[in-house]
Amino acid sequence: MLFERIESEGLSHYxxxxxxxxxxxxxxxxxxxxxxxxxxxxxGYHIRYVLETHRNEDYLIxxxxxxxxxxxxxxxxxxxxxxQYGQAVREQQEWPLGSNTLRAISTPGHTPGSMSYLLSDAHxxxxxxxxxxxxxxxxxxxxxxxxxEKTVEMAGSLYDSIFxxxxxxGDGVLVCPAHGSGSVCGSAISDRAWTTIGTERLSNPxxxxxxxxxxxxxxxxxxEKPPYFKQMEEMNLCGAPKLHAIPQPKALSPDVFAGLxxxxxxxxxxxxxFGAAHVPGSLCIWPSGISSFGGWFLPYDRSIxxxxxxxxxxxxxxxxxxxxYDRIEGYLAGGxxxxxxxxxxxxxxxxxxxxxxxxxxxxxxxxxxxxxRSQGExxxxxxxxGAHHIHxxxxxxxxxxxxxxxxxxxxxxxxxxxxxxxxxxxxxxWQNITVVLGGFSAWKSVSCPLKMKQVA
Numbered sequence: 001m002l003f004e005r006i007e008s009e010g011l012s013h014y015x016x017x018x019x020x021x022x023x024x025x026x027x028x029x030x031x032x033x034x035x036x037x038x039x040x041x042x043x044g045y046h047i048r049y050v051l052e053t054h055r056n057e058d059y060l061i062x063x064x065x066x067x068x069x070x071x072x073x074x075x076x077x078x079x080x081x082x083x084q085y086g087q088a089v090r091e092q093q094e095w096p097l098g099s100n101t102l103r104a105i106s107t108p109g110h111t112p113g114s115m116s117y118l119l120s121d122a123h124x125x126x127x128x129x130x131x132x133x134x135x136x137x138x139x140x141x142x143x144x145x146x147x148x149e150k151t152v153e154m155a156g157s158l159y160d161s162i163f164x165x166x167x168x169x170g171d172g173v174l175v176c177p178a179h180g181s182g183s184v185c186g187s188a189i190s191d192r193a194w195t196t197i198g199t200e201r202l203s204n205p206x207x208x209x210x211x212x213x214x215x216x217x218x219x220x221x222x223x224e225k226p227p228y229f230k231q232m233e234e235m236n237l238c239g240a241p242k243l244h245a246i247p248q249p250k251a252l253s254p255d256v257f258a259g260l261x262x263x264x265x266x267x268x269x270x271x272x273x274f275g276a277a278h279v280p281g282s283l284c285i286w287p288s289g290i291s292s293f294g295g296w297f298l299p300y301d302r303s304i305x306x307x308x309x310x311x312x313x314x315x316x317x318x319x320x321x322x323x324x325y326d327r328i329e330g331y332l333a334g335g336x337x338x339x340x341x342x343x344x345x346x347x348x349x350x351x352x353x354x355x356x357x358x359x360x361x362x363x364x365x366x367x368x369x370x371x372x373r374s375q376g377e378x379x380x381x382x383x384x385x386g387a388h389h390i391h392x393x394x395x396x397x398x399x400x401x402x403x404x405x406x407x408x409x410x411x412x413x414x415x416x417x418x419x420x421x422x423x424x425x426x427x428x429x430w431q432n433i434t435v436v437l438g439g440f441s442a443w444k445s446v447s448c449p450l451k452m453k454q455v456a
Contacts, residue, residue: 001100003042003128005176006035007310009320011059012183012289016130016176018119019045020098026072027051027117027130028178029062031240031322036066049095052076052086053132054114056236057145057229058184058295059322077132078113093271097234099376100127107134109158110141110185116161118169128174128232129197131423134161136177137199137202138190140206144222145229159212167207168449171198182292183228222392228295228323235324249317250304250330254342257332260305264329265298268307269316270336271416274423274434277336277346279307284423286416287312289334290319293420296393298325304332348435349422354442368403372421373440385412392417395424408433415439 008030016027017036024045026036026394047070050063055078059453063074071446075095079088091106099122107116110133117130124211130454138154145301157268166175167387174196181191188205202209251262253300261281268274268282269290273385278284285293287308298304304325317328331340361368369387371378378389390398392412402408410418410433425433436442 001098002040002045004039006030006039008059008322010288012180012189013059014180015278017103018097018100019043020100021424022046023048023097025049025051025095025097025102027176027337028053028132029066031060031062032243032318033062033066033069036062037069046070046073049094049097049129050086050104051089051135052110053116053130053178054078054234055081055233057232058226059118059326060232060240061236062240065242068198068242070336070424077115080113081237083237085392086412089329105129107131107161108166109143109154109161110134111145112154112157112160112285114141116166118173126169126173128176129166129169130176130178131166133185134158134177134191135175135200135204136165136179136183136186137175137181137192137262138193138204139186139188139220140204140304142185143220144225148222148296151222152216152220155216156212158219161217163212167197167201169197171196171201173197176199181334184224184292200216219365224391226295226393228298228300230426231324233301237391241325241326243321246321246326249313249328251333252305253333254344255338257305257330257339258344260303260329264303264305264453265293265299266305268309268423269312270309271419273336274305275349275351277337277348278423279332279336280345280347281427282307282347282423283427284419286419287316287319289416289420290316291323293318293392293417294325297396297420297424300327301366303327303329305329307336308337330407347414349419349425349426351437352409352434353437354446358446359435366406368406368408370421371440372417376411377431377440383445384440387411392421392428395421396428399425399428402430404430404432406432407408409436411436411443412432412439414441 004017014157015029024047050072050103074086075089088104089104093104095102103118105116142150188430202324219350226402266282268284270286271286274284371387372392412418422433
């Protein structure tokens with residue numbers, strides 16, 4: 001039997017390839033499906049089934065793309081919604097896979113019709129369960145996607161799904177969730193590579209809560225939702241547009257790039273060089289941060305133009321398209337050097353080291369410190385005395401809290417998120433802003449004062 005987990009970096013998405021006999025099943029495929037075709041074909045399997053555990057919110061599912069290329073059957077969960085493709089899964093439905101069997105288990109909570117899939121061998125022994133966003137390593141799925149008024153109800157359903165459906169499967173059953181550490185679909189997913197029902201029973205903090213009421217109180221909370229979730233929900237009911245029909249980004253000369261800039265979003269992925277010089281109006285997100293932060297700040301109704309190292313172009317395009325950003329107009333041919341050689345104006349963002357900032361603070365300069373770290377980071381690592389906290393995801397909404405008439409120094413954990421915040425503020429007219437290099441890590445390294453967050 002073939003069993004492979006396919007990891008999509010950035011989104012921390014896990015999909016799975018199962019093969020037995022001459023047939024294969026794919027669970028929760030990503031949009032760019034070449035990896036499944038290559039690995040199944042290499043091992044002599046024909047992809048017969050595509051199974052979805054739930055309607056996804058954070059990435060485009062690749063089911064329709066796979067079915068178009070292989071003729072595979074698509075079976076989707078959440079049959080109560082108006083899907084325009086595939087067939088709805090039924091509770092206890094089974095699919096033969098060689099000498100093994102996949103069986104659907106209804107596990108609502110993350111979404112109303114979430115399904116898990118249990119793989120058993122020829123003797124009926126449970127081997128592994130594909131839990132989607134119901135149960136993760138060290139965490140459970142979020143329950144707030146239908147709105148605050150439904151969160152408590154969904155949390156109760158999630159409790160029942162985990163304690164009545166999944167845990168009784170047996171401690172030795174391998175748990176195969178749809179996401180790993182870093183996903184926005186669970187607030188504290190563990191970074192352990194693999195887990196089992198028994199491991200989660202003993203060590204998952206959510207499963208140590210005392211009873212249904214305490215579980216619902218802890219899990220049934222409203223969390224931040226990136227704006228792009230809404231777009232993903234709609235597109236994943238219709239089926240994503242076929243990738244082969246979408247034009248590749250074009251190489252754009254500085255003159256053409258400048259002509260298109262007013263109607264587009266300029267995404268610059270150069271953290272190291274962005275502060276020194278960038279095309280005016282650019283948004284800076286470093287390459288591996290696209291999946292985590294692109295959905296907060298990139299619109300769907302405007303084209304995207306890239307300023308990037310050419311070696312990153314294919315990866316960046318793939319990350320954006322997994323989130324439904326298909327309007328990628330092109331990239332600046334020759335990069336920022338070509339822009340300079342064309343005589344075009346650039347903007348810059350000042351940077352400063354922590355020792356330099358400490359010297360300014362010691363001399364009594366009128367500085368205003370903006371800390372864009374998360375609440376969890378503040379509670380775990382401590383605060384900078386006198387700093388003002390606005391989480392990076394809230395910068396655009398709360399930018400009026402940031403003064404325009406004083407020097408603003410921006411902190412995050414290392415400096416990379418600070419450059420996102422700085423680029424956003426600069427686009428809106430802020431000029432006197434400085435990114436603190438090394439961020440909070442550097443602050444601690446030079447023994448600057450800390451204040452620990454008081455947790456109620």
